[in-house]
Amino acid sequence: MLKGGNALLARVPEARTARDVDLLGRVEDLDDAQRELELLVSEDLGDHFTFALSRTKDQGRGDAQPYLVGRRLVFDTPLGTKKRGPISVDLVVGTQPIGQIRSRKPQDILGLSKLPNAVYQLHPIEDHIADKVCAMLESHAGGMPSSREKDLVDLVIMALVDDEWAIEAGSLRQALRIESRRRKLDLPDRLVAPSSWGSGYASQVKQTAVQGFATVEAAMGLMRDFLDPVMAGVAAGRWDPRSRRWG
Incomplete structure (x- = not known):
């Protein structure tokens, strides 16, 4: 489930730009959530992008939200033979939201006909x-x-x-x-x-x-x-x- 700044951008393209991707795992165990994420990003969408996990860093229980356990995952993103910038994902588990989870197409899509667009699950x-x-x-x-x-x-x-x-x-x-x-x-x-x-x-x-x-x-x-x-x-x-x- 997408959280944070990118969740807001998915609703409002004119919102603040966000560098990292914030995700809330639907499982309670952080290792299980990481395995699920790695499986998802390994799927071939035919766009020539690959996501290779290069490093991780456990963030423990934050001062702001001590009920959440987090881990930062950094993926290298080669496009064919070219290297693109790494993508940082902050993955947390530990609680589920109060409001209604909504699925919707993001408002900040690129609009390229050959690029498939997924429906996002957004933090309420x-x-x-x-x-x-x-x-x-x-x-x-x-x-x-x-x-x-x-x-x-x-x-x-x-x-x-x-x-x-x-x-x-x-x-x-x-x-x-x-x-x-x-x-x-x-x-x-x-x-x-x-x-x-x-x-x-x-x-x-x-x-x-x-x-x-x-x-x-x-x-x-x-x-x-x-x-x-x-x-x-x-x-x-x-x-x-x-x-x-x-x-």
Whole structure:
């Protein structure tokens, strides 16, 4: 199942570019998940690409999501006799998502007639949002706030895109509660960005097609409508990205 930045790009081609591929294994054992992935990438699609596993690095249980066990796999990708850049895959196992898993054709396909395109299994949008929110809320060594200003960029994109996601307030609230409990966080009634944020967000949002939310202040104004009612437990129904209201 595709997670992270590439899952967002599959829904919104104008989102931030992502270097690594983040995958969630459907099995509990990391070695089993790796074997399954290696089997899948060995399939010949007739595109002359091959994927050769060159190295791995166990990432253990991360500080942010200690309930997940991860491993980075780096594949060399020769195309015929030519070498292409390596592909890094961050593979994790350990939990299953709260929201509905959706299968869809990616929106960022190349559109080449001779290149087959697969349907992606995407990490549920509710879980994706909950992951971003909790990453913003976390403190790190010495009480330092999160520096992941890119997470706010992603939340703005998810709030604005008129798609078939149909984000439900109840499902999102449940995902937020479970993700915060997993990370041992107290879920507040509203989202607050660290006071140090500003330049990083501005730089990251320029890489997207987002307009009208060039500053952290503007982005947090949108979050007041999008996330604060859910976090406070007063939102109901579905999110409408056009009116920017729940109902």
